[in-house]
Amino acid sequence: MELDGKCPTGPMESRWTRHKASIKLINPANKRKYSLIMVGSGLAGASGAASLAELGYNVSCFCYQDSPRRAHSIAAQGGINAAKNYQNDGDSVYRLFYDTVKGGDFRARESNVYRLAEVSNDIIDQCVAQGVPFGREYGGTLGNRSFGGAQVSRTFYARGQTGQQLLIGAYQALERQIGLGKVKMYPRTEMLDLIVVDGVARGIVVRDMVTGKVSSHLADAVMLATGGYGNGYFLSTNAKGCNGTAIWRAHRRGAFFANPCYTQIHPTCIPVHGENQSKLTLMSESLRNDGRIWVPLKKGDTRKPGDIPEAERDYYLERKYPSYGNLAPRDISSRAAKQVCDEGRGVGPGGQGVYLDFAESIGRLGESVIRERYGNLFEMYERITDENPYEVPMRIYPAVHYTMGGLWVDYNLMSNLPGLFVLGEANFSDHGANRLGASALMQGLADGYFVIPYTIGNYLAQGKPAKIDASHPDVKAAEADVNDRVKKLLSIKGKRTVDSIHKQLGLLMWEKCGMGRNEAGLKEAIARIPEIREEFWKNVFVPGSGDDLNVSLEKAGRLADFLELDELICRDALAREESCGGHFREEYQTPDGEALRNDEKFAHVAAWEWKGEGSTPERHTEQLQFESVHLATRSYK
């Protein structure tokens, strides 16, 4: 099936404006007659829920955390992009759009990306109006820093805590609506199924994580803003609770899953310390503004970094990509790190690391300037590694960080299931095969503040489907499915803990479907994942009961879904016989080791349809049109 993204046509720069002018509206007095469900309270979820409530809709918002303020958007460090051109350095909406399309290796939808660049400026205005304390210059105007994949300074920041401050802004807007009674908040509540009636999304089934009570909630539309699925690799920079359950349950109910193999491996994370490692910690890409990345020139050089003379160091990013240097995009920087480590030139335990060195910047700018810019990041590094990065270079290594893939949505952010909308990292729409730094915050807030408030009205104005209540057989069936699954997980009483199986799955994914992928490895993973899945359903041990707070039960349900989702990641990676962005197929590379796209065969979105347990999913496509940016080999040299 060829999918239609329902993008407007005509001049790119006026598409969103014309679309907004043509879509249907709901009368202000009628908005209160509609109820909406938002799952997730991160940047996309909180901003969307607050904005829709401000418009007058009745919103129910759900999150698994104890408070909406803890969603993992909070951990984003470096910044948020916008095309303000406050630096007078040649930035524009077009340039942000161009950089994002190119950065995504020409696998994103042009119309969506242009809209994203266009509303980026409104986001900064909105956040400042809310009181987000962005970094400022002495004259009182907003400051900017540079990020990877761009040659302008367009990133707005709040120290190394930009995600936190933007989320707190959205959270406060959300709490204001909770106080006004327009949003009903359900913390510690996890969505475990989507209710679909006659092909239309009508509600969700949730489990109260404190009492264990399973209940259903019905609404006129359901929005998922539940983030990415990086924890499918066990070790990632995601929070421990981040999971793919909401989108996977929706997928099993008919929503197409697009480009699952587009996973972002972030180049600058703190290396693994040992087998009890529970998660990985990112060191912001902004550090690459002043830090230089290098490894020893010689294999197996075990001298201390300070003892290695300049002439015997390889600043490999500066060498290979002179015009972008240490600010080469994430996918390229990560692969380059893997390459030098594979050559035996990695540093630290097991040779799985490269240096990120601030000695030159400290010499040029002084330690106090570096401390002002990155002090909290340096402290975090020191707390984790017990090494002082002002004195010795940081050691970093790539780690799973973000997933560009997600549920397929059209230009209105609606999935192929009418009534189901998907926002933020949970959808697939804006970043193509690689996301640029400081663009995740931008997309989450664009979707929540400035896209969904318009596009959902257009859907609702098309008329209400027949009224249903909790006694509808499809609602009852979805609830029964959830209850059965909870009972089943508790009844297995096997020998393996959830985490031990999750680690096994994650290691397989990292080895076979990580930074480098090939046909044989992917086929092996596709054969082995069902074996691990079988082991899980036969031999997992979930202690406790379903009637109270049960952390093991929550984790088991999420792992059960990753055990299916991960297989789809591998299938998608196998089917995409090209290299693009974060998806690097070793068979498809240029003589100097760069990604080799195949635009003739693969300039499309792959959207997978669930065909039932034990059946092979079906791959649909949406052809991508490049009208404003010409398809070209991506070069950062």
Added chain:
Amino acid sequence: MSGSKDINIKLRIWRQKGPGTKGGLVSYDVPGVSTDSSFLEMLDLVNERLMEKGDEPIAIDHDCREGICGACSLVINGVPHGPRAATTTCQLHMRSFHEGQTITVEPWMAKAFPVIKDLIVDRSAYDRIIAAGGFVSVNTGVGVDANAIPVPKENAELAMDAAACIGCGACAAACPNASAMLFVGAKVSHLGLLPQGQPERQERVLKMVEQMDAEGFGGCTNMGECEAACPKEIKLEVIARMNRDYIGAKVTKRPKGADKGGGA
């Protein structure tokens, strides 16, 4: 990493089946803990071992494990977030402990933070305080250019210092009076230091303090335990700002409803 080794420790951990049930400290011997692992990774290890024996794991709140989400909340040897200054539990590493040490782990203790299970408490009171007034009432789409509101760098930095609060609750847990004034003061300061926060400055402080009292938090008696426990180093000065705003608002704020209505 420098000086990594394995140590053997003894834990005394608060176990409590559910809200309103009686809890108590239970001892566990924990051999073979890498000093490179974080405190939560040590608890992961304990939980894995418990489950291998068929027991229920210890329930704890945690999520980002990067010191920013504010979910983790353990009183370690009597100190919220443990012995290391300016460090959340999740960023605390086992190299802060020594061979043979006994470590006592308890939940946040404050009337307004009831225990849900083991070490997990209900901190929704903090959300309700924000909902009462911890925001700028501006709807999406205000459309004023961001640089049209200049903010002196010094104020922006001070606002950011206060805005760094992660809402973890350590301040109230550390306070002998279980006062939440560091938390409330941080939000009052963050918004009160910025031009955007001025229109609602008086209303905000009155409503937040009213909600704080309604939740059952105690008053501040200048002990300073909150500042010492705060993982984000929020200073007592935020409480001073809050008190000053509160007194000013109490004296000069007109009662609600005194505004004249109008419109076409």
